[in-house]
Amino acid sequence: MTSNSTATDTTQTRTNWQVDYDADPIEIRDPVAEALGVLEPGDPFVVTYRDAVKEAGHSCPTASGAYRIVQLGLDALYPDDYPVRSEIEVQTAGPQDDAAYGVMSRIISYVTGATGDDGFSGLAGGYGGRRDLLRFDAFDPDTADPTFRFRRTDTDETVEVTYHVSDVPDGGPAIGNLQGILDESATDQQREAFADAWHRRVQVVLSDDSLFTVDAV
Numbered sequence: 001m002t003s004n005s006t007a008t009d010t011t012q013t014r015t016n017w018q019v020d021y022d023a024d025p026i027e028i029r030d031p032v033a034e035a036l037g038v039l040e041p042g043d044p045f046v047v048t049y050r051d052a053v054k055e056a057g058h059s060c061p062t063a064s065g066a067y068r069i070v071q072l073g074l075d076a077l078y079p080d081d082y083p084v085r086s087e088i089e090v091q092t093a094g095p096q097d098d099a100a101y102g103v104m105s106r107i108i109s110y111v112t113g114a115t116g117d118d119g120f121s122g123l124a125g126g127y128g129g130r131r132d133l134l135r136f137d138a139f140d141p142d143t144a145d146p147t148f149r150f151r152r153t154d155t156d157e158t159v160e161v162t163y164h165v166s167d168v169p170d171g172g173p174a175i176g177n178l179q180g181i182l183d184e185s186a187t188d189q190q191r192e193a194f195a196d197a198w199h200r201r202v203q204v205v206l207s208d209d210s211l212f213t214v215d216a217v
Helices: 031-035 049-056 061-077 099-112 173-182 188-207
Strands: 026-028 045-047 088-092 147-152 158-163 212-216
Touching (some): 049 099, 061 212, 088 099, 099 147
Antiparallel strands (some): 088 147, 147 158
16 A cells, blocks of 8 residues: 555554664765755765665664674775765675575665666766676675675775674573464563564664674775
């Protein structure tokens, strides 16, 4: 149903979030949005973790890890300026069909605009194009942990961000309530306990910089 559909009840105009997170937004410029009058020249899009959750359809340590990977990578590449879509190449250390790299790359692509051969090719003459800026299996990492590289195409500066997933807290026994939630046998108390434990893990990922390593390449 869209906002133009006929409904028997009042049409919902906002997402009824059941959880809130403490996470800084990501600010990023988009030359095409500026050229077409979507944004004032020099003004950024503001991307929040909630936006990333909408893209992924769920919130979990993988999604929050991807959000922090791209946030930390862009902060390192652009310490004094807004990052710019179409000037950011994203390289992954794993394949597109990998369970972790696949989900993470979708969120990172959503933020940076970097895509493969199916992406936006740019306005006349390729202005603001983002095609072929996302590359899978692009390098061999020194670790099995999810690792991404971000390269500024205007300066060739590159940073590598590694997410130390094995250091993320396990959440305790309440995480085991998920199966009961899926088969609808869980009690309200079990649902609440699961949600509390699950989202505390997500918040740890969003807050704890020690879970990530950022290095110049």
